[in-house]
Amino acid sequence: MFNFSIVTEWIHNLLASFMPGWLTTTVECVLIGVGLLLVYSLLALFYIYYERKICAFIQCRLGPNRVGPMGLLQVFADMFKMLIKELITINNTDKFLFALAPYLVIIASMLSFACLPWGNGLQVINFNIGIFFLIAVSSIGVLGILLAGWSSNNKYTLIGAMRSGAQMVSYELSIGLSIITMVCLAGTMSIPGIVEAQENGWFIFTGHIPAIIAFIIYLIAGTAETNRGPFDLPEAESELTAGYHTEYSGIHFGFFYLAEYLNLFIVSGVAALLFFGGWMPFHVPGWEGFNDIMNYIPSPIWFIGKAIIISAIIIWFKWTFPRLRIDQLLTLEWKYLLPINLVNLVLMVLVVVYNLHF
């Protein structure tokens, strides 16, 4: 596999050859920031188009097809429209919290975005407890949503935010426990470490039945965590107008929209990391020629490709299942997913300790 740290190392040496140390680090941090921003916004634009096309396919429509070739420029037009809409200030809002909420939502998604393994040597934040850090920062997002709902001073937003809070904290348990299940198998929490542990077979293949159960639970909990699909009660249009972001207008609303799509990518990216080997190509032990051919495909393509395919499943959920009620939602989590997850964790531990895996 091509190691991208050769490129970054080369840029580092080039910069260090004519700059003092502190300036080099600053320039590199700016480069990382610009890179993150570019990938972030491009992926958001791609996801909006992608979801609209899948939705259209499921509903036997064509989807966006007028602006640009195959409607590709529609998302740019939408983004621009959002930018030129008026920012309405509401009378009785808590001004500071109202302005702070989008910052928290975007910062949380940007931090977890930077943790993902983009490719061989393309890891931005690389803590040795990487996956733990990822869970920690992604849970800041719920604070932003609660603040948005509370500060708007509107009954709909308050109910939406409370539902969202109850839903996100409940399903975070399932995400945490299925991640623990996979950490048991990997034996490390570092994100490159988890990827390298899957060199001879992705965890979904080597982890027996517990890994498959963990994947299914992760997928359900991840859908709930992004407030999507059958779990979109926080923004149930038919009851709550738009839920927690009812009072936001223009680009202010756009941030919540952006973060929702990026969280979809992050959830699928973490699923790709934990169960489908991150950027690791598809290897079959013993098939040397096949493995060599697979190694020719660059690692970022593997990672983004896997994440996009997993998101297709989550989008498919959204356009297939009807919305749940809140009592059904909480029953599903606390009475089904959590006990199943605990049993699954014990199963996985037995598999790991007595070396029953492949």
Added chain:
Amino acid sequence: MTLLDIFGIQDNGLLALTAALTGAGLVFLAMWVAGLISPRSFNPQKGEAYECGIPTRGNSQTRFSVGYYLFAILFLMFDVETVFLFPWAVRVRELGTDGLLSIAVFFGILVLGLVYAWRKGALEWK
């Protein structure tokens, strides 16, 4: 392992700060651009809360159902459990059967907690 770090920067706190500042910068820049190019118009009706066109009655930042609070408490209990399980999960292979037995006690108490909450009806949405 220096090759795996981006630009050879070892300080992950700095990288996390960069990512957080990038997020904040995105919001700030977009708000600034929108403030420059978006129209402005004033109307006393515009500032009212959007509640079906009927004037809002009372304050909305008020008390709400205690059910949400109950689930938050339950979440706290199980989330702390998850945090305690992480260090053990990393070493589970090395600790072997001994570690399994010791964690079984901890795990058993937490499962008892879940069973207690279940029997008390704390998991019912009312």
